[in-house]
Amino acid sequence: MRIINEIKKSFLVALWFMFLTFPIMVIKVNPLEKLIVWRWHNLAMVGIASFFISFLLRCAGRWRKSAARRPPALTMKGLSNNPRAYYSALAVIALFSLVFPFIFSAYETSIMTTALMYVILGLGLNIVVGLAGLLDLGYVAFYAVGAYSYALLNYHFGLGFWVSLPIGAMLAAAFGILLGFPVLRLRGDYLAIVTLGFGEIIRLILENWNDFSFGPSGIANIPRPSLFGINLSLAASTIYVYFIALLLVIFTIFVVNRLQDSRIGRAWIALREDEIACQAMGIDKTRIKLAAFAMGATWAGMVGVLFAAKTTFINPASFTFMESAIILSIVVLGGMGSIIGVVIAALLFVLLPEYLRAFADYRMLLFGAVMVLMMIVRPQGIIGKVRRTYVRGQVTGDKRQKNGIITNLL
Amino acid sequence: MTAILKVTGLSMNFGGLRALDDVDLRVEPREIVALIGPNGAGKTTFFNCLTGIYPPVSGTIFMRASSGKQSRLNGLPPNKITAKGMARTFQNIRLFPEMTVLENVMIGCHCRTSAGILGAVFRPRAVRAEEQRIVDSSYKILTRLGLTDVVNDLARNLPYGAQRRLEIARALATEPALLLLDEPAAGMNPRETAELNQLIGKIRDIYEVAILLIEHDMKLVMSLSDRIYVMEYGRRIAVGTPVEVKKNPAVIKAYLGE
Amino acid sequence: MNYFLDLFFSGLTRGSIYALIALGYTMVYGIIGLINFAHGEIYMIGAFTALIIASLLTVLGMNGMAILVISGLAAMVYAAAYGYTIEKIAYKPLRNSPRLAPLISAIGMSIFLQNYVMLAQTSDFLPFPDLIPNFAFMEPYSDFIGSSDLVILLTTAVAMLLLTIMIKYTRMGRAMRATAQDMQMAMLVGIDVNRVISFTFIIGSVLAAIGGLLIASHVGQINFYIGFIAGIKAFTAAVLGGIGSIPGAVLGGFILGLTESFATGYVSSDYEDVFAFGLLVLILIFRPSGILGRSENQKV
Numbered sequence: 001m002r003i004i005n006e007i008k009k010s011f012l013v014a015l016w017f018m019f020l021t022f023p024i025m026v027i028k029v030n031p032l033e034k035l036i037v038w039r040w041h042n043l044a045m046v047g048i049a050s051f052f053i054s055f056l057l058r059c060a061g062r063w064r065k066s067a068a069r070r071p072p073a074l075t076m077k078g079l080s081n082n083p084r085a086y087y088s089a090l091a092v093i094a095l096f097s098l099v100f101p102f103i104f105s106a107y108e109t110s111i112m113t114t115a116l117m118y119v120i121l122g123l124g125l126n127i128v129v130g131l132a133g134l135l136d137l138g139y140v141a142f143y144a145v146g147a148y149s150y151a152l153l154n155y156h157f158g159l160g161f162w163v164s165l166p167i168g169a170m171l172a173a174a175f176g177i178l179l180g181f182p183v184l185r186l187r188g189d190y191l192a193i194v195t196l197g198f199g200e201i202i203r204l205i206l207e208n209w210n211d212f213s214f215g216p217s218g219i220a221n222i223p224r225p226s227l228f229g230i231n232l233s234l235a236a237s238t239i240y241v242y243f244i245a246l247l248l249v250i251f252t253i254f255v256v257n258r259l260q261d262s263r264i265g266r267a268w269i270a271l272r273e274d275e276i277a278c279q280a281m282g283i284d285k286t287r288i289k290l291a292a293f294a295m296g297a298t299w300a301g302m303v304g305v306l307f308a309a310k311t312t313f314i315n316p317a318s319f320t321f322m323e324s325a326i327i328l329s330i331v332v333l334g335g336m337g338s339i340i341g342v343v344i345a346a347l348l349f350v351l352l353p354e355y356l357r358a359f360a361d362y363r364m365l366l367f368g369a370v371m372v373l374m375m376i377v378r379p380q381g382i383i384g385k386v387r388r389t390y391v392r393g394q395v396t397g398d399k400r401q402k403n404g405i406i407t408n409l410l
Numbered sequence: 411m412t413a414i415l416k417v418t419g420l421s422m423n424f425g426g427l428r429a430l431d432d433v434d435l436r437v438e439p440r441e442i443v444a445l446i447g448p449n450g451a452g453k454t455t456f457f458n459c460l461t462g463i464y465p466p467v468s469g470t471i472f473m474r475a476s477s478g479k480q481s482r483l484n485g486l487p488p489n490k491i492t493a494k495g496m497a498r499t500f501q502n503i504r505l506f507p508e509m510t511v512l513e514n515v516m517i518g519c520h521c522r523t524s525a526g527i528l529g530a531v532f533r534p535r536a537v538r539a540e541e542q543r544i545v546d547s548s549y550k551i552l553t554r555l556g557l558t559d560v561v562n563d564l565a566r567n568l569p570y571g572a573q574r575r576l577e578i579a580r581a582l583a584t585e586p587a588l589l590l591l592d593e594p595a596a597g598m599n600p601r602e603t604a605e606l607n608q609l610i611g612k613i614r615d616i617y618e619v620a621i622l623l624i625e626h627d628m629k630l631v632m633s634l635s636d637r638i639y640v641m642e643y644g645r646r647i648a649v650g651t652p653v654e655v656k657k658n659p660a661v662i663k664a665y666l667g668e
Numbered sequence: 669m670n671y672f673l674d675l676f677f678s679g680l681t682r683g684s685i686y687a688l689i690a691l692g693y694t695m696v697y698g699i700i701g702l703i704n705f706a707h708g709e710i711y712m713i714g715a716f717t718a719l720i721i722a723s724l725l726t727v728l729g730m731n732g733m734a735i736l737v738i739s740g741l742a743a744m745v746y747a748a749a750y751g752y753t754i755e756k757i758a759y760k761p762l763r764n765s766p767r768l769a770p771l772i773s774a775i776g777m778s779i780f781l782q783n784y785v786m787l788a789q790t791s792d793f794l795p796f797p798d799l800i801p802n803f804a805f806m807e808p809y810s811d812f813i814g815s816s817d818l819v820i821l822l823t824t825a826v827a828m829l830l831l832t833i834m835i836k837y838t839r840m841g842r843a844m845r846a847t848a849q850d851m852q853m854a855m856l857v858g859i860d861v862n863r864v865i866s867f868t869f870i871i872g873s874v875l876a877a878i879g880g881l882l883i884a885s886h887v888g889q890i891n892f893y894i895g896f897i898a899g900i901k902a903f904t905a906a907v908l909g910g911i912g913s914i915p916g917a918v919l920g921g922f923i924l925g926l927t928e929s930f931a932t933g934y935v936s937s938d939y940e941d942v943f944a945f946g947l948l949v950l951i952l953i954f955r956p957s958g959i960l961g962r963s964e965n966q967k968v
């Protein structure tokens with residue numbers, strides 16, 4: 001009886017969605033030639049899909065209600081409590097990433113490099129959004145700052161990649177602070193909009209200020225990174241850039257991991273949890289927010305430099321709001337504050353559309369859906385963060401300690 | 411002068427509402443002072459003005475640090491005020507729900523420690539030692555407040571009474587000279603309230619703090635306080651020892667009506 | 669002088685559109701405290717629906733006025749349906765979540781809808797039929813104001829008037845005001861808060877669809893991305909006037925429209941969007957409560 005009821009309801013939902021999507025999914029117009037194409041199969045597709053999705057969700061909701069409590073978050077605790085499994089897994093991953101560029105083609109190496117770059121971007125934004133709880137929708141601006149720093153420094157002064165890398169990172173951090181200052185007093189949702197506005201302003205300036213940025217045509221012939229002054233062949237350079245990205249990923253994970261369980265990291269989380277209580281605990285809101293913006297921006301700046309060096313060509317079109325949205329959805333899917341989650345999400349989001357070609361067109365559609373779904377179903381992300389536990393007289397984390405450094409890493 | 415906190419002529423408006431009207435108050439070192447009054451009298455607003463969350467429209471707030479130096483608190487941001495030695499709890503609990511109990515208390519140590527971003531990344535010996543100190547002192551506070559069993563639980567999973575105690579623990583971690591408690595017994599059962607009564611006295615003795623306490627539970631107030639201030643409609647209507655206040659006709663009127 | 673008037677009227681026209689969209693932001697914000705990021709997409713979907721239906725009717729051989737009315741109605745009905753559904757799917761389940769959650773959900777919804785329309789239709793600009801007739805009596809003034817400007821201004825004025833009357837004098841309007849003040853309390857006195865919220869989304873969406881139809885017809889082309897920029901600008905207008913305030917949204921819309929029109933006319937048209945974003949950033953920094961908004965004091 002209940003089932004029949006659910007089927008009835010799902011049927012109504014399906015009807016509603018068929019009505020809703022009718023003009024846009026079914027009718028395709030060509031106003032110029034006054035042509036109308038009817039795509040009735042889409043209507044059937046929507047109907048069937050929404051019926052099943054609605055039905056499944058209903059059953060899931062039932063099941064969840066009857067299970068009284070939410071299932072515990074999937075965490076890495078099990079794995080980390082088993083050091084042998086953990087270290088073997090780590091070794092396999094390390095070995096795989098080391099040999100990757102030698103067993104896969106240059107094309108695939110290049111894609112993996114992109115994925116690694118998104119890992120860093122995700123981890124960087126994770127500091128701002130996941131830890132400090134500041135919804136930054138203009139993150140791509142710092143990425144642009146890094147990329148243009150290298151391109152312009154190289155164009156005007158002939159600076160190389162390795163010199164530009166720290167400069168780009170620092171410039172981005174400076175921009176982070178610059179952007180941070182005015183938005184300090186703003187509430188969460190206003191902050192989101194203002195950062196979005198800033199991101200767009202920077203892109204529009206890059207697009208229109210021809211004398212400075214060469215406008216929409218961008219900057220070409222940016223040199224690839226050189227190895228001790230030697231210019232590498234294209235193939236060798238691809239591999240080289242891959243290893244640079246890998247190194248940066250490791251560096252980022254190391255730093256973010258140490259940050260999040262430090263005095264500053266705790267202050268960020270406190271800020272996210274309750275701004276007023278955070279201040280009442282003696283935390284300087286201004287400084288901690290600026291630190292978060294600057295730290296987040298630093299990684300974006302570094303990846304920006306790497307991006308310019310990898311593609312050898314940049315223009316403002318690479319730095320639209322959609323890029324910020326992709327990075328944000330990586331953070332959301334990965335779980336705010338979870339390093340391993342963000343790494344997995346970034347790899348998933350970049351590699352999946354690349355290898356499932358059919359997927360590629362639906363990429364952004366999926367990202368949007370993922371953001372909505374994650375918020376509703378699993379706000380903590382695919383992998384929830386386990387809070388670190390401490391033992392009296394034991395901070396630095398002895399490896400034998402049950403909940404020491406290992407849990408901490410994940 | 412010896413008072414640790416001296417407030418004169420404090421006033422606060424919300425739109426047309428005069429939430430505080432020319433309130434004077436002082437707290438001597440190691441004293442427990444209660445602030446009572448009917449709902450909406452402006453007690454919490456008074457705390458908010460003291461701790462820099464609302465800017466008062468007029469009045470002065472002076473606090474004496476343990477060094478003996480007087481400083482004016484008006485206009486300082488909340489964190490600076492905490493750093494000067496005033497800590498508080500909130501009437502509607504404001505813990506950091508997704509952090510563990512211990513971490514909540516560790517946050518309280520923030521203003522007494524100094525490690526920055528570089529320190530966090532490189533973890534030199536000094537930073538490790540500082541972290542160790544934070545953990546140890548937080549443990550110690552939690553032990554004293556009877557929260558040892560739950561140190562690694564998330565704050566949001568604690569029962570109500572324990573959450574209230576955790577708020578006090580967190581405030582103590584800031585090493586205050588003056589502790590402001592906003593209705594610490596609210597929502598507690600009689601047994602918990604009795605325990606809290608003892609606990610507050612103990613805290614005063616161990617940490618040598620002065621305590622300013624808002625509370626509706628008269629038994630608690632009468633047994634703990636050295637002095638009591640009574641407020642109504644934003645004004646101070648009486649002050650004195652518990653015995654004096656109990657007999658004060660204005661107070662009786664405020665609580666019982668005409 | 670004619671140039672000035674031209675800029676002035678095109679500023680007012682723009683402003684009307686911003687105002688129509690801004691009302692949706694402001695009403696939703698007033699009631700559930702959420703920036704409905706997907707609101708710009710509703711406007712875009714309204715415009716697309718109008719375009720599709722109008723093209724269909726043209727092929728079927730209908731004439732001008734009937735096309736305008738039918739496609740306009742279709743746009744409103746569909747915008748309302750989308751607004752209603754979005755609220756049910758993306759916001760309602762998150763009503764008690766931390767503040768960031770519905771905001772992220774809203775951004776996701778916005779991205780989803782953009783790509784949905786792009787994939788189902790096209791990513792190119794589509795020409796939009798000129799649905800608004802040219803009035804002969806406007807001919808002498810055509811240097812600075814066209815028929816469509818007039819229609820847009822009048823429609824906006826009528827829509828505002830109806831909205832104000834609705835909110836001031838109807839039962840539903842009263843319920844909306846009560847819910848905006850205190851949702852808990854409204855619930856306690858027996859107001860069906862869910863219905864009020866749905867209704868608010870529907871009204872906001874209908875206004876956005878009117879805006880979409882008018883501006884598409886005025887500008888003559890649309891694509892899937894128009895909602896994003898228009899949405900941010902309308903949001904700017906809402907904040908400028910004081911978010912949560914209905915007259916504020918209208919005022920903000922006009923101020924923004926005029927600013928943009930004059931800035932692009934007299935300064936530079938390259939930076940058209942920068943003016944709007946810059947204005948947004950400045951207001952939020954210096955006067956987050958806007959011109960007519962009340963500054964809010966978080967209760968502690």
Ligand SMILES: Nc1ncnc2c1ncn2[C@@H]1O[C@H](COP(=O)(O)OP(=O)(O)OP(=O)(O)O)[C@@H](O)[C@H]1O
Pocket residue numbers: 424427429447448449450451452453454455456501965966967968
């Ligand atoms: N942020 C605010 N905005 C507007 N009015 C406020 C605000 N905070 C407090 N008030 C008003 O100020 C008055 C005093 O409130 P307050 O919270 O200080 O009372 P209280 O004495 O703490 O009461 P209770 O015993 O119920 O906690 C009340 O009328 C309250 O409505």
Ligand SMILES: [Mg+2]
Pocket residue numbers: 453454455501
């Ligand atoms: Mg109170």
